Amino acid sequence: MRYLVFSLSFIISFNLFAQQTDVNYDENEIPDYKLPKLLITESGRKVKNVKRWEKKRRPELLEIFKHEIYGNIPEEIDISDVIVHEENGVFFDGLAKRKQVEIIFKKDDRELSADILIYTPKDSVKAPVFVGYNFSGNHTISYDPNIRLTESWVPDNPSWGIVHNQVTEQSRGVATDKWPVKKMIEAGYGVATVYCGDIDPDRDNFQDGIHPFSYQLGQFRPGYDEWGSISAWAWGLSKVMDYFTTDQDIDSTKVMVFGFSRMGKAAVWAAALDQRFAMCISNNSGCMGAALSRRRIGETIGIITYHFPHWFCENLNKYSGHEDKLPIDQHMLLGMIAPRPLYVTSATADLWSDPKGEFLSTLEAGKVYELYGKKGLPVTEMPAPNTPVSETVGYHIRTGKHDITPYDWEQFINFANKQFYSQPEE
Template identity: 60%
Template structure:
């Protein structure tokens, strides 16, 4: 009985921690913290060579992130059935080939369709592409009546015509400003996008999406060390990459992973765990994305675990309010992408995402880029708004709110072009 009361007390304290902690928006209130060393293994070995990083420290960090933050994938899922619904070369007045592909995953009497929308430059064979999840369904990224409406669960937005978690024609094209497709095409790139809720609906409910594919008898949610939604979304990006490797219209060596907000968090983990992605762009990803957790600035681990308990694995809950006990921090996540190009971006009015913490994280990760003989972030000073710092590790803070805008896309296109130029 005493143990039960103690356990209940822990749950009450942990559950209310996010509400009790004052949100930090002033640098003077950021607590003193010490980051875990990036180039020192758990047994104290200094990592001085690329081979040591690749054989010792990188696998160690991947294991720690998987075990304590994202959760491990419990097993293999068979390759999907691939259904090509459309290949149309007259999109955007002939500028683009619009392609719609469905990946149907099947296992243990379960079936999960994941729909891919592609706009590829008609004049560029084997085009490089940006790959990113969207928030409201593929049909939301362009006012195009030919895009198939998602049938997956979507957050209610009555003003957008999304009611009872189902979309309607009214939601077509509502996110088009975040996806400047013609700008992307004119720069010589294609766009590949997927509704993230196809892979796993963004709610505290593990009865749908990909998770139940591996449940044992009587199991209703992943075990504490098994994947949460963030790891499932990262897994989904890798499955889309599997398809892109076989698509003759895509240059699979030049797939640029991009994510905004929570989908920026997922993109970073996907890029860290899957080296096939050529580069990664994190837009306003904040806590458990690019920002350093130990700063506790804006959104914190406790807030994430309280508001979105399904995002990360059960083991991660014990770090609510105890960021200093985490064996990792997000500079290590960014470093796992090295030596591939990385872009981290923030916004002046998005203090919740801790812009300075994102910048400092990218700067710390540059230590591993330097190990590869590549200069990472080229400045020690936090840049002025709207003044991007370009390099193998790039950064900008844009004037404005939590969003992805044409200004952001202009920088990402310039960054991608620079990084893909022959040396």
């Protein structure tokens, strides 16, 4: 029966995708939609205060997102061992120190390890840290030959010397433009990164990442409402946070989780699941990230579940072409990050990620911040490109394509400064 249901959902998704060869980018073609109420409980009661939000509405929303979109994490899996491979080397003209830490997970005869690359200001004690995933290995953010090469599966990219799904020395430093580490260090912040494939390789496999650790006898893939890769990556970020609480160089009360594209989806889900993250930054996260699903513009549920079915739980398939049937939408996910600072970004040429839908979702999430006496976005209309706006919630749309740029990082740093270090007005 389970196979039959899955097969039917796959056929439905395939047929819907076949009908969407012309992706909609026209605002005039967006269907009429009505967002589910953020501050109305499932029983129909209004949420007027923080107590009801935290005790009733937030928990029920969290369960819906787990069951219908990202999938439940079946069991707790703790770090078994920590190996420090490098510590306190001096970098960036003496401004930074570096640490390379391997966290290891074990269960029965299985073992999985993930490398955390950490830079912190040299003279800082307990530095605030930005943490997020990279796409092809920690060594890609620097040309330094001493950064450990991942042994995990990596998507082939011959131009980077990644062949047969294994990295080589040729791929060192290919993503330095995405990671302006020196800029962050000069601003007083640390930065930490992990290769996403160390936790869960980005393919429809479910055999070589963390998922098999939770399988029951005879199980070969997650159940209908069990974790896909987005949840696995979010789980991995929480495990990194577990390590941060033990590291004397890191201020674990000021850890800012960020992500670009699909790692932006993982970042917002991680921040919703784990309230230890002090801030969340979503960069061009799009469908099932920050953007409203009901708008059905750019990438839709039907398209994303067809191309990347492993990212989500199987239950999401039933909403392909039926976004209006979703009991939730992404403004509710962003609302669950309150009262912690939230920053969302878009790009003018990234229509696939629906910039307007990302803005509208962020705007709606501000209603939860108001319960806490905090301010959401300070505007009600989408700002002009390259004009950041922020209170406790921030947003910008920059000119350019689907990417993460030095301009984006400059705004992240400015926003962090405002949240952590600006003095309140008299």
